[in-house]
Amino acid sequence: MQDLKEFADAPSLIVKREFVEAIDAAIRAAYGDSEVEADDLKLSVSIPTAAEQGDISSSIAFKLAKIKKNSPTNIAKAIAQKAKATEHISRFEDANGYVNAFMDEKKYVRAVLRDVLKRRKGYGQSSVGRHKKAIVESPSANPAHPWHVGTLRNALLGNVIANLLEACSYEIEREDYIDDLGLQVATALWGWLHISNKPDKKFDQWLGELYVRVNKEMQQKEQIKGEVNDLLKKLEEVNSQESKAGREMAEKCVMAHQETAFAYGIYRDVMVWESDIVRSHLLSKALDISSSILEKPSDGKYAGAIVVKLDKITPYAKELEGSREDAKVIVRSNGAATYIGKDFAFHAWKFGLIDAGFGYKKFMDQPNGKPIFSTAPSGTSMKFGNVKRAINVIDASQAYEQQIMRVMFTLIGHKDVTENIVHLAYGRVNLEEGKLSARSGNWLGEGRNYTADDLLEEATKRALEIAQKSEKITNKQNMEQIARVIAVSAIKFEYLRIAPEKEITFSWDNALNFEGNSGPYAMYTYARAKKILGRANFSVSQLSDADAAHATRGYDFALVKKMGEMQEAVEKACAESRPNVITDYLLDLASLFSRFYETMPVIKGKEAKGLRLAIVYSLTIALENLFVLLGIATVSEM
């Protein structure tokens, strides 16, 4: 863990502060009093894209124009004239009503490179979440079939969000909710009990095909439908034979899921099983703390059930007004909790409002060296939960339920909990031939290969083809391994570069994209950078602060300037739960390096060689840290 102070001075933030202070002082010097809000001033700052507009800019003159009854052009001129140079800013100009500042590129380059070299693996990290614990729930796949391309989106988003929170100094729990009591498990279990329990391939794939088969047979035979419904009830009786068989089957499936997760570089800390939630009587504790908002109608359509009236909810969630129903069932008349009921109870546990008394056992080891723990019928007590923030990665169709669940906490006096449950609602992944339907199985078996495993296999095959043509790979034994890493980066980028709320139509052409805005492109720039360092026999001890004197306003400065913005990008991506902020930033960095590479020789850089080596070296550190955030391994040859 890094010390708080080390994060307090990201280079781009220092310059922004200097800039704002200089502008503020200039306004005072020109007009006596500033009369402009500090927030307005901060919001007026932007980073221009055109070189002639400077390195940092403010539009504050437009706001002042009204107050001072003068034109923005005149005001900007006055501010630019009065503004005094700072540590990193050498001069101010005005243009079209904007105040533009130009940095002292030598000083700024030195400041950024120093910062990178000092912080290393910590470069780009932030302290905003320090002393706070957060739990990220993802992907909560049904243990009845393999991950499909939609599950994969969830898992990738959840993984990056957790990494981002960690980079912002949050203490993180990566949690996976396993619904082993649902209709999907009951359906698969029917096949497991009546058709076969002898898998002949990867368990989740095998079970998924069985599940699809049972679903098809159910369409024809009412009898099976009835038996599956009976199984569903038996599952709720958590000590029944059926429940034990279901748990055994589901555990095998979840283990197979983890193989997929590991292949994608995704790890977790804890799994919570729905059957253990039922077993722990978490629900009755949740009902106790929420009794003030619950009702148990003795007649009408909700007779015998425990409900929350929607008119209690709507003052806090206007968008739910005008719904067809007037109440939401929390506990059914048969005593079983609904999805919302269980989720409310579970979140009360997450935030430490009630104690579940869960027992945990080690579920399995992970390639990253850390075990996964799991709730279990008999296990030992551990310290999970009790968090300040919960991020739920769940697709957008569940926004209604998530909203009601969140508002319930406000109604029982825990507004802070409501505000800290974040529903990361992502758009669905469609297939080109239409909707992906878990039930009909239009995505697995019989040549329809849309599982997460299929995707990785296909991408690896493609990467291997390209890698085999590469003359740059010296270690031919590693070919397979390199192809796998490239494939993962390609898939991750393709998913993560799209804003979460957008729907995606899965296409092989996009998923196997190895050029342009892609993971392999980013990795390629990294490999080139590493090769330069190798050829130059680079070592950190060669570097000197004095090298910065050779900085120009070319791509060396542009690249370093972008590098200086990394912490801001990480904080933004984390605060907004938008991994695409990171992929965008990474591509900007990679693209600027490519241009630097084309225009500025490093090894033959003469007197600038030291500086350029320092830039290349710092870039590799920045890229490595970004790859870690995305859960991508690096290769030095490809």
Place this chain on the structure above:
RNA sequence: GGGCACGUGGUGUAACUUGGAUAGCACGGCAGCUUGCGGAGCUGUUGGUUGCGGGUUCAAAUCCCGCCGUGCCCGCCA
């Protein structure tokens, strides 16, 4: 009946939360660059009335109102 999300060149998208200068990037098309540190690259070019109509503003892809289109949700399913 009510609500949520999305709509940006031929295609995939960024910027929208916090309004600001020529709407950024990639794919595709066209034309180039390698006896120079890696061509999975780079340069140039082509192509956009930001779904439509109003409003607010010095300034709108961005904020507000009304439409249109697409998807999703409002279950004692999960």
